[in-house]
Amino acid sequence: MIHCLLRDLNFEKEIGANSLFLEVGPFHFVVDAGMDPKRIGSLALPQLSLLPENSVDAILLTHCHLDHLGGLPVLLRKQSKAHVFLSYPTSLVTPIMLENSYTVMCRQKEEQSIPEYPLYEKKDIERIKQNFLPVKFGQVQHLEKEGHCIDITFFLAGHVLGASSVLIEYEERKIFITGDILFQDQHTLKGADIPNDRHFDTIVLETTRGRTERQSHRVDEEERLLKTIAQTIQRGGMCLIPAFALGRIQELLVLLDNARRANKIPECPIFCSGLGMALVNVFNEIGKTTNAVHFNRKILKRLNIKSLRRKKIGPDSQLTTPAIYLLSSGMLVEHTPSYRVASNLIKDCKNTVCFVGYCDPDTPGGQLLQTAPDEVFTFKALEFSTPLRAQVEHFDLSGHADREDLCRFVVDHQPKQVILTHGDVEARQWFSEKFSKDCPHMRVLDPEVGKTYTI
Ligand SMILES: [Zn+2]
Ligand SMILES: [Zn+2]
CATH class of the missing domain: 3.40.50.10890 (Rossmann fold)
Structure with missing residues (x-):
């Protein structure tokens, strides 16, 4: 049995500040480090203090929306040796988004008297670029530690410029993280491109639209x-x-x-x-x-x-x-x-x-x-x-796949387990109920925040 652990670092079961800790064999990953637009000060960040200093080997950044990216400079302060795997477009957009977020925090500091802001300095944005490892979609990246080797592959996820799904392969384990995903093409972007013939034993699924039924095209x-x-x-x-x-x-x-x-x-x-x-x-x-x-x-x-x-x-x-x-x-x-x-x-x-x-x-x-x-x-x-x-x-022009498409994706891949993330309580509940009906043998994990699970 390969030792695999997962912990949701968000503060509550909600879309919030998306961040997941994943331990796969000897490798320690953090997937995204967001910032919650509804919260203020350090409470807007994930629970990064749960991670011991320099314990993270790599950060997998799925895309540049602030609810996935906004806490990255703070995370890297204590994890300065971690590489950040990200797509090439994401590596270009990241500094722009962080600089804008920095400017907003400086303004909020004045307007709303928030002494903690900004949570990082402009020079931090420059500095973290050194940790970036831009990867090509579909190209396998090998990572080594203590004589072990793990493969990471980014796939085009639609959703937004540079958005990626990530596949982690370690010995017999194949863990697929959807990130925010959209299967259909948009005017400016192609839809997700995930090979159909790939087997995943675990899918970590975004559930943003679990509360809403598709009304129209x-x-x-x-x-x-x-x-x-x-x-x-x-x-x-x-x-x-x-x-x-x-x-x-x-x-x-x-x-x-x-x-x-x-x-x-x-x-x-x-x-x-x-x-x-x-x-x-x-x-x-x-x-x-x-x-x-x-x-x-x-x-x-x-x-x-x-x-x-x-x-x-x-x-x-x-x-x-x-x-x-x-x-x-x-x-x-x-x-x-x-x-x-x-x-x-x-x-x-x-x-x-x-x-x-x-x-x-x-x-x-x-x-x-x-x-x-x-x-x-x-x-x-x-x-x-x-x-x-x-x-x-x-108007329903969301950049997220609707719940019907996400269900079909999971059912088509028949994983042993699905892990629900990035959705509010009702959204996750809908998926839980749907999967327990449609895939009764599949484990459905809706993790409590801050709790560690064997997956
Ligand atoms: Zn997004
Ligand atoms: Zn998101």
């Missing part, structure tokens, strides 16, 4: 979004699309460009936020080197994208109207451009807020989605309340 949702935008602009309103800077914004730019060329949306200014625009350049560069990424920055010119310069936008600012505001964050996290613009436009029935991705129910975005028309909504960080008059819509 992506193409139909895109058409509904374009119609909603067109109607809003035609009635002279502002249309806010809160979106993740990494991936979602670039994807929507392509959708808007195609729609404009097909005369599906009227001419109007489109505003985009800073980080999303910075990442456009990375998409453009990587698009030149691989056919898994389709993006050309020429579309910014065609769409005449304007950047939103005014930092202090608030409830009373005069905003250009009619216009489209394509801004991060996707969940209207406090103080972000989308949060500020939302505070300005939800009081007017001409306007629309179009959510296009997952919204945690505890974030302002999740709360706005639960607010009934005319009910009062409070922007706590701006100390501003207003009745909700604008139209609020949610």
